[in-house]
Amino acid sequence: MTEQKHIVIIGGGPAGLQAASGLKDSGHQITIIEKESTIGGKLNSWHKLFPEFQTANDISVYLINSINNSNTEVLKQTIVTKITRENNHFKISTAQNHSLKADAILLATGFELFRAEKKEEYGYGIYKNIITSADLESSFRQNGLKDLLLGKTHPRIGFIHCVGSRDKKCGNTYCSKVCCVTGVKQAIEIKQLIPHSQVFNFYMDLRMYGQNFEELYIEAQQDYSINFIRGRVSEIAENIDGTLQIKAEDTLSGRPLKMNFDLVILLAGMENRQDYDNIMDNNIKLSRSNGFIVPINRHVRPNETTIPGIFIAGTCREPLSIQETIADAKSAASTITEWINKQSN
Amino acid sequence: MDNNDFSLSVALAAIEPSFAWCIGCGSCTATCSAAQFTEFNPRKINLLIQRGEVAAIKQELKKCMLCGKCQLICPRDVNTRKIIQNLKRIMQ
Numbered sequence: 001m002t003e004q005k006h007i008v009i010i011g012g013g014p015a016g017l018q019a020a021s022g023l024k025d026s027g028h029q030i031t032i033i034e035k036e037s038t039i040g041g042k043l044n045s046w047h048k049l050f051p052e053f054q055t056a057n058d059i060s061v062y063l064i065n066s067i068n069n070s071n072t073e074v075l076k077q078t079i080v081t082k083i084t085r086e087n088n089h090f091k092i093s094t095a096q097n098h099s100l101k102a103d104a105i106l107l108a109t110g111f112e113l114f115r116a117e118k119k120e121e122y123g124y125g126i127y128k129n130i131i132t133s134a135d136l137e138s139s140f141r142q143n144g145l146k147d148l149l150l151g152k153t154h155p156r157i158g159f160i161h162c163v164g165s166r167d168k169k170c171g172n173t174y175c176s177k178v179c180c181v182t183g184v185k186q187a188i189e190i191k192q193l194i195p196h197s198q199v200f201n202f203y204m205d206l207r208m209y210g211q212n213f214e215e216l217y218i219e220a221q222q223d224y225s226i227n228f229i230r231g232r233v234s235e236i237a238e239n240i241d242g243t244l245q246i247k248a249e250d251t252l253s254g255r256p257l258k259m260n261f262d263l264v265i266l267l268a269g270m271e272n273r274q275d276y277d278n279i280m281d282n283n284i285k286l287s288r289s290n291g292f293i294v295p296i297n298r299h300v301r302p303n304e305t306t307i308p309g310i311f312i313a314g315t316c317r318e319p320l321s322i323q324e325t326i327a328d329a330k331s332a333a334s335t336i337t338e339w340i341n342k343q344s345n
Numbered sequence: 346m347d348n349n350d351f352s353l354s355v356a357l358a359a360i361e362p363s364f365a366w367c368i369g370c371g372s373c374t375a376t377c378s379a380a381q382f383t384e385f386n387p388r389k390i391n392l393l394i395q396r397g398e399v400a401a402i403k404q405e406l407k408k409c410m411l412c413g414k415c416q417l418i419c420p421r422d423v424n425t426r427k428i429i430q431n432l433k434r435i436m437q
Contacts, residue, residue: 121418166368167420204370204420234375234418249371249380254389256371256380 004028005103005340008092010080010276013041014063014322015314015329016108021066022333028340030072031100033092035079039064041110047140049322050178050185051212056137059322084281088343090309103343104309104336107293108329111270111315114164114172122163124266127238132163132268133182144193148263154196155262158246159183160233161203165269174290176269176319180206181213183267184220191224200227200259202248210321231257236264270319284310292318303332304339311336349397353435357394360431366421367391373415373425379408387415387425394432403436 005028009016012034020030038044040063046056067074075098082093083105092100116124116132124130131139131148139145149155161183165176180203187199206228208214220226231248238244244261272291280286284307287294293312296304303311313332314325357364371388379385385408393402406429415425 162420168422169420204368230371231375232370232372232420234372247375249374249386249388251369251371251374251388254386256375256377256386 003344006031006101007104007106007336007340008033008090008100008102009106009108011041011108011110011314011316012036012039012074012076013108013110013314014043014059014325015110015316015332016041016106017063017067018326018329019106019108019313019333019336020072021063022330023336024067024069024072026333026337026340028071028103031102032067032072032074033078033080033094034074034076037077039074039076042113042134043322045134045138045141047137048185048189050181051210051216053185053189056322063326080276080279082279082281083276083284085284085307085309104311104340106311106313106332106336107276107305107316108313108332109273109276109316111319112273114170114176114268114271116163116266116268118170119163119167119266121235122160122233122264122266123236123238123244127236127242127244129238129242129244129262130236130264130266132266133179133186134268136186136265140189145190145263149194152262153194154198155194156198156200156260157187157190158233158244158259158261158264159187159199159201159267160236160246160264161201161206161267162232163266163268164271166204172269172271172290174319175207177207177209178319178321179267179269181208181210181216183265184208184213184217184226186265187226188216188220188224191226198227199224200229200261202229202231202233202246204230204232210323229257270315273316286310292316301335302328303335309339311339346396350399351397353399353432354394354397356435357428357431361424361427363421363423364391364394364428366423367395368421370420372418372420373423376414376418378412378414379410383408385409387429390432391423391425391428399436402432406433406436 009032040060079095090102231251233248313329373387413426
């Protein structure tokens with residue numbers, strides 16, 4: 001039996017919770033540090049998950065219940081201010097005056113939603129009928145779009161794909177990968193809620209990479225008559241009555257188009273969180289690509305960073321779906337257990 | 346495509362490497378003032394050159410006013426304006 005070690009998980013979202021769950025029978029002591037007042041992360045504000053419309057809250061509850069164990073401590077509303085390396089362990093200080101000694105650290109810090117107001121030509125934060133995909137999920141959870149559409153029974157609703165992704169002008173050249181299928185899922189949900197709505201999705205490419213994603217896309221076309229227009233929107237302007245005019249090229253017919261919409265949803269991409277780079281001691285330098293943390297080897301060592309003892313799980317490495325994040329966190333938990341066993345021998 | 350003329354595509358890519366970055370999203374055409382009123386289509390011009398279909402392009406180029414909005418909007422940062430300027434020069 002190896003001696004009991006202390007594993008500190010930074011981030012109490014799906015990755016952090018699943019990793020804690022995977023480590024709970026390891027015999028080690030676990031601490032989760034979460035900056036918000038609740039654990040569950042961004043999953044808490046999501047309504048349903050692609051591709052099978054699973055209720056996000058059920059997944060949150062499952063993950064939160066799975067960590068209930070006497071050797072796991074959760075520090076909420078706690079912000080890490082410094083991580084330093086001392087001999088064979090790390091010291092973690094927080095703004096709430098904790099000083100923790102950690103044998104291993106798991107960064108499960110997740111992502112930040114692209115701030116859509118940065119793309120001024122789309123008018124987010126300027127015109128009121130433009131929202132993000134995350135705003136739409138909150139609206140689904142609260143009142144099913146009532147506030148947004150003011151009782152319109154035949155609204156025209158547009159989705160703009162790739163907002164803040166594949167876009168050199170805002171510094172993000174990578175694909176956020178989950179927005180395509182989110183746009184298809186949300187378009188279907190709108191048609192279910194408002195059957196007489198007209199829904200148009202403007203895309204550059206539709207990357208239906210996952211199991212049952214393509215089927216969802218076919219369902220959107222066939223059963224819900226959702227219109228897919230291949231063309232990136234160049235700009236959105238507000239009309240005098242509060243409706244919105246979109247400009248795009250329908251690249252398949254080869255003509256520029258203008259269309260009016262009652263509501264426009266921007267499928268905002270994922271960005272890395274770099275706010276904790278400053279808290280790392282000078283001798284701890286994480287390697288980054290597109291801002292996301294680079295593992296030692298993406299194929300065979302995806303959860304190890306170039307700093308021995310610091311591990312990663314979830315979307316701090318790359319954009320991932322919830323399914324992928326949970327699988328990744330399971331992999332991180334077993335990687336950490338193996339690493340600790342190796343250190344002890 | 347066997348008999349198409351790819352020399353212009355090669356020459357243009359050498360002068361302005363961003364020519365090759367286009368993903369055909371159509372933002373340039375959507376924002377183009379000339380495209381609103383004529384059949385002008387900057388995305389198609391880029392595509393036709395890449396495909397070696399250069400015969401029809403010369404007349405098309407006269408419609409461009411070199412305003413540069415296409416370049417501002419491009420998510421791949423293709424220097425569309427410079428491409429058209431060079432096309433005009435080469436095809437004179």
